[in-house]
Amino acid sequence: MIDLYFAPTPNGWKISVMLEESGLDYDIKWVNIGAGEQFEPDFLAISPNNRIPAIVDHDPADGGEPVNVFETGAILLYLADKAEDFLPHDLRGQIAATEWLMWQMGGLGPMMGQHGHFKLYAPERIEYATERYRKEVLRLFGVMDRRLADHDYLAGEDYSIADMSCFPWVQTYKRQEINLDDFAHVKRWYETLKQREGLRRGMAVGRDKINRNPQDDAQTRKTLFGLEE
Template sequence: MIEVYTAPTPNGWKISIMLEECGLPYRTHWVDIGKGEQFAPEFLAISPNNRIPAIVDSDPVDGGVPVSVFETGAILLYLADKTGQFIPADLRGRTQVLEWLAWQIAGLGPMLGQHGHFALYAPERLPYPTERYRHETLRLYGVLDRRLTGREYIAADEYTIADIACWPWVRTWKAQGVPLADFPAVQAWYDRLKLRDGLRRGVALGADRVRRRPQDDAEAARTLFGFHKDQA
């Protein structure tokens, strides 16, 4: 059994998608990040960076004591290695997957996160950071579009954790105002993958818990972003 500590966000969906795709049994523990539950000592014991998601595997492959894992890239790789799924066994294929997984966790996720913050949630609309992160968001979409041109999947020749890592962030395209039609290879990849049953189940997890406008909740805004709703 995998214990999953998560919230309905792009990073949280990466792990629920992976678990559904792998067919691993898991139990969900919701962490209300708007209420600051990510700072609780019990959660920090498994996720010292106070970020969701994190997992605890009570049945690790070495048969030893439970293993806790934090950070989405590490969790995806751990689950791929545990199950032998969604990562190639050969050197070159595995290396490609690791490259694009690193690209997502170092680039696509953080840049889209910053763009989303300044464009959607910041109490004051600041042109410079908004445009700075929008430019970088569109650049990264261009990188992904070139990579996917003539390809079914991001890395190797199969569906892998690189696709699982990127898809939930691309899913935010409409809210972030990204002109997806300008990136036809990304759009085709996105539309193909959203037909997968495991992905659909994973991204549906916690749909009723999504906080649509956290900036309208003073306590949530202060916890998530460090400001009050009415801060000028």
């Protein structure tokens, strides 16, 4: 059994999608990030960077003590190895999947996160910051679009953890006012992935717990964004 320490965010959904797609048994441990539960000692022992998601695998392959894993890229690689699925077995396929997984972690996710923050949650509009991150998000969508112009999926012809890592961020495009019609290959990929039952189940996890307006509560603003009154 795997414990998934989770909140309904794009990063959280990466892992719930993988667990649903792979069929691995898991149990959700809800983490109320608005209330600051990610700073509690028990959680920090699992995820020292005080970020969700994190997992504890109570049945690791070596038969030893439970294994803790934090950081979404590390978790996805761990689960792909455990499930023996969603990571190509050939050398070049593995390289491609890992490259695009790292691309998401170092680029698409952080840039969309920053753009979303300044556009949706910042207490005052800072035009320079919003436009700086918007331009970078559009550049990254262009990179992804070129890749998908001649590949069905990011790692090549097979669906992988690279796609799972990107989808939850791409699905925020409406709130971030990104026009998918400007990225035809990304749109084709997005619509294809939306039909996957495992992905749909994973993306449904915790939908009823989403706080769509965290900026409206003073304590939540302070906890999530470091903003004082």
